[in-house]
Amino acid sequence: MAKPKLKIVPLGGLGEIGKNMMSVEYGEDIILIDCGLMFPEEEMLGIDLVIPDISYVLENREKVRGIVITHGHEDHIGALPYILPQINVPIYCTKLTQGLISVKLKEAKLLHQTKINVIPSDGTFKLGKLKVDFYPVCHSLPDSVGLVIQTPIGAVVHSGDFKLDYTPVDGKPTNLSRLAMLGSRGVLLLMSDSTHVELPGYTPSETVVGENIDRIIGAATGRVLVTTFASLISRQQQVIDAAAKYGRKLFFAGRSMTEIHKMAADLGYLKVPEGLVCNIDQLQRVPPEKVVLMTTGSQGEPTSALVRIANRDFRHVHIMKGDTVIISASPIPGNESLVSRTIDSLFRQGAKVFYDRIAKVHVHGHASQEELKLVLNLVKPKYFVPVHGEYRHLTMHAELARTMGVAPENTFIMEDGDILELNTKSGRITGKVPSGNVYVDGLSVGDVGGVVLRNRRMLSQDGIVVAIVAINKQTGMLVGRPDIVSRGFVDPDESKAMLDASRDLIIKLLDHDGKDIPEGAMYNDVKETLNKFYYEQTKRRPMVIPVMVKV
Structure with missing residues (x-):
């Protein structure tokens, strides 16, 4: 019987900076690596946080053996308070990362119901048929680790966020001898941090x-x-x-x-x-x-x-x-x-x-080009997937891997949701799973979608006009003059003549000699007429909301 293929499915963090989450699947076992959030982009109005879409994980929840965390930054642990209520599986991490996660889960009142397993930075544990080894890496946070996942078809190395600082504050540099030893034995797949691949040379200490x-x-x-x-x-x-x-x-x-x-x-x-x-x-x-x-x-x-x-x-x-x-x-x-x-x-x-432009008061925690080359040279992977970066970072890192001897057909530039299937002979991207953004807005998780954001954008750009129209319940005829309320569109005093003209337009539109016109048709007619009129007058498109009041 043929061995199952190894499936790599990024759910976040590829083609973007943040919300890092990766699914590693072999047979009946899934390991999730990291569970991060992303801060909203400028056009995501009113959104507090963005977290990964875990539809694929929920569909395969019986296979999920645990969430393995590489370190305690928000883009790697920040989504846990929102994900764990949906899929409560054990967490595996180092001691300091456990402390940082505990602070977050305590605030979310989830700490008592979550099992967090503390693993030493050079520890080993088993999840189903997959064995996971931690190895220490240097990052801007102590107790950061890379992962070696031993699968039945070969070793998978996930670098986590790292740099090669030989004089770190905590005195624990990245364990290069461990990577060299793995390279000498053979590594099936390397997934490596791409954040600062654009920078030549080495990251300062x-x-x-x-x-x-x-x-x-x-x-x-x-x-x-x-x-x-x-x-x-x-x-x-x-x-x-x-x-x-x-x-x-x-x-x-x-x-x-x-x-x-x-x-x-x-x-x-x-x-x-x-x-x-x-x-x-x-x-x-x-x-x-x-x-x-x-x-x-x-x-x-x-x-x-x-x-x-x-x-x-x-x-x-x-x-x-x-x-x-x-x-x-x-x-x-x-x-x-x-x-x-x-x-x-x-x-x-x-x-x-x-600040950073005028004084060396900050250095980033990610490897630059020469460090990335050194890791590729030590690990000598058969397959390579650049992770943790926007698309240009992933592309540049893939090119770097090719210059270091990784075969072009064995280098995969993936995006969130892609399914990469590997065996010892070949690998290919075979499909896609749902992988969009899930928006956190106040207490609401996932309720805000594209339509809501589009409406917010429209409101922020051109404002809103509410047309309040009173209709006689018996005759269906207009009662009095419509009322126009505008916010963020025009100054009501300076544009009084235009707003009065739009009232007259509604009166003319609804003067239908007692003919019975459905309320929905009235609503659409008023909206379309005002939209057209306001655009002709101002070249702007406010959100127009007719309100029909029966009296």
């Missing part, structure tokens, strides 16, 4: 950032505010070290930053000297030259601590002349204008601001 933060804090004469991602624990350690070195007290602002600091310190991932960290309520009692404040808000999020400080809307802190602000993060695509606005506001209030 975190040590560079630590030295610059140390220098800036040492030279500052007043308070120092540092903002970064709440989960960037290595950056927290660098700030802790510098604050202790220069005799400053450390304060935290922002709920997620405070919670993650406490969790990481409790688990031993942060080394914090006794008495260094103080409650933010004590901030006013400490001289400015003795203060370091870590805050959320590196992406210019409107409700974050740094943005509220910049807007003079934060109870404990107002910017004053002599303050130094370090923005230790790069803007996520789409957030550039928010971040720029925050930086401008800080400068305007007299702060000295250091």
Whole structure:
């Protein structure tokens, strides 16, 4: 009997940055790798988060053995609170990742019903017929891992998010000897991080950032505010070290930053000297030259601590002349204008601001071209699938793999939903599964679709006009003049003549000498007439909503 084929199905993260989720299927066993979210694009009006479509997983729920998490960033764990209520399977991850997941699940009141298995960063476990080995990788978050999945037809390596930093903050570099050993034995498939494939050379070490933060804090004469991602624990350690070195007290602002600091310190991932960290309520009692404040808000999020400080809307802190602000993060695509606005506001209030364009206060956590080449050279895979990137990243990484000796027919540029089937002799993309975006809007998950977003876009661009028409219940005749209410379309005072003319149009349209016209037909006639009239007058298309009131 022929062996089953290995099926690789990306459900998110290919052709986009975020919502990483990959299904690895062999026979009756499915392993899900990561379960991330994506932040909404500019045109996704009112949407809070975007998560993967797991229709395929739900159709095959009896095969799913667990969710294996490579590390604790939002684009890898953020969808868990929304996915687990639909398919409650065990989670497998390292200790720090478990801590970060627990914070999220506790907030969603799902922690007590979720089984989280903590695996060492070099540990091994079995899920059905598939054996999973972790190996340590260096990323911007400690306890990150790559995966080796041993299948009956060969080894599959998933790199996770990684870079080759030989002097990381936590002292644990990527385990290259493990990759070399796997390469010498033969690897069926490598799936590798493509995020920064465009960048030549090597990604700079975190040590560079630590030295610059140390220098800036040492030279500052007043308070120092540092903002970064709440989960960037290595950056927290660098700030802790510098604050202790220069005799400053450390304060935290922002709920997620405070919670993650406490969790990481409790688990031993942060080394914090006794008495260094103080409650933010004590901030006013400490001289400015003795203060370091870590805050959320590196992406210019409107409700974050740094943005509220910049807007003079934060109870404990107002910017004053002599303050130094370090923005230790790069803007996520789409957030550039928010971040720029925050930086401008800080400068305007007299702060000295250091950010990635003018100082080396942040390095990314992803491999550049030479590191990607080294991994390809060590692993020597038969098949290669670039993952974690937009389509241009995947294309460039596939080309890089070809230059490193992977056969062109064995290199697959996939998109979300593609089904790749592999055996020891050949591989091909055989079909597609549902893989669109699922939108989270407040408490609603998946209820908002394309029609709602299109309506929101229309409202945001040209506004809304409501035409309220009173109809006599007995005769079907118009009662009085219609009322026109407009929002976001035109100024009602300046455009009074046009709005009055549209009332007259409705009166003329509905003057039907007592003929019985169905309400639906009236609704459509009023809508079409007003749409045409407003476009002729303004060259704009507001959303027109007729409201028929029977009296």
